[in-house]
Amino acid sequence: MKSLVKLATPDGARDYVRGLFRTDLFRASDYVASWVDRLAAHPHAFAEMSDAEAETPHFGTYFGMTYLRTYDSPAVSDLYYLHEIVHAVLLRYEPETPFTSWYRKMSSIEFSASLETEGYVYAKIPGLREISFRDEIWADRFLGGQRRLGDGLFEIMRQDRYKAMQHPDPMDYCEQQIAAYARQNFQWASTWKLDARANGAARPAYLHVEDHMARLRRREIDLDAHVAWLGQWGPIPFPDQARLFAPIYWDNKLSYKLRKL
Numbered sequence: 001m002k003s004l005v006k007l008a009t010p011d012g013a014r015d016y017v018r019g020l021f022r023t024d025l026f027r028a029s030d031y032v033a034s035w036v037d038r039l040a041a042h043p044h045a046f047a048e049m050s051d052a053e054a055e056t057p058h059f060g061t062y063f064g065m066t067y068l069r070t071y072d073s074p075a076v077s078d079l080y081y082l083h084e085i086v087h088a089v090l091l092r093y094e095p096e097t098p099f100t101s102w103y104r105k106m107s108s109i110e111f112s113a114s115l116e117t118e119g120y121v122y123a124k125i126p127g128l129r130e131i132s133f134r135d136e137i138w139a140d141r142f143l144g145g146q147r148r149l150g151d152g153l154f155e156i157m158r159q160d161r162y163k164a165m166q167h168p169d170p171m172d173y174c175e176q177q178i179a180a181y182a183r184q185n186f187q188w189a190s191t192w193k194l195d196a197r198a199n200g201a202a203r204p205a206y207l208h209v210e211d212h213m214a215r216l217r218r219r220e221i222d223l224d225a226h227v228a229w230l231g232q233w234g235p236i237p238f239p240d241q242a243r244l245f246a247p248i249y250w251d252n253k254l255s256y257k258l259r260k261l
Helices: 010-020 024-028 030-039 074-090 099-124 152-166 173-191 205-217 223-231 239-259
Strands: 002-007 044-048 195-198 201-204
Touching: 002 010, 002 223, 010 030, 010 074, 024 074, 030 074, 044 223, 074 099, 099 152, 099 173, 099 205, 152 173, 173 239, 195 205, 201 205, 205 223
Parallel strands: none
Antiparallel strands: 002 044, 195 201
C-alpha cells in the first residue's frame, strides 16, 4: 500500500473515480454513474500496491482501500474498477457478528457483485461485450434474449448463476470457473477467521474490519484516522491474511490458464 488517495467528499470521489475509467462507454454510462454516486456517499481510499504478489489478491475494498491495478485492455480495467465499486456500495458492516453470519453476508455480496459486473453490465452498456474479452464468457449465453425478455433476463441470469455455483455442468468451462471462484471465496473467508492484532487487541481479523468500517461509515472517525488504522501493520494491512490467501489465488489463476490449453 503506497501513494494513498483519500476521497473525503462526494464531488472529489466522483471526479477521481471517473478519471480511472478508460473507455468512453463507461464514462458516458448512466448505469456506471449511478454506482459511482453511491460509492461517493461514503469516505473511501485508493492506493497503489507495495507488493503486487501479496496485494493483487488482497480484497482491500473490504477494509476501505481499493487497490489500483493495471490492465492492457481498457474495458477490462473499467470492469475491475466497477466490480470494486459495486462491492464497496453493497458492503454493510455489522460489529460483533458471528463468523457464520459474516460468511453468509460476504458470500451474498460477492454473488451480487459478480452477477452485476460479469453479467448485467453487458446488458446495461450496449457495445461493451464487443470490446471486452476475446474468449467466450458466461454472459454470452444470455445476451441474445434481452430484446425478447426485457428485465426478466436479469432474473434468469441470477438463477442460472446460482445453479452454476452449486451444480456446475462438468462439460461447461464457464460454469466450472464460476464454481471454482465460489470455492476460492470460502478459502479467502477462512483466513479472516484467524486472529489479528489491531489497536493493541487480538481478535478475529474480520471483527476488526467490521467494527472499524462501521465507525467510518457512521462518520465517527475521519479518513485520517482510517489511514492511520490501515498503516498500523506497515505496508500491507492485515498482512497475515494477505500472505495466506495469495498462494491460493495464484495457484487457482494458473489452473484456469492450464484448463484452456
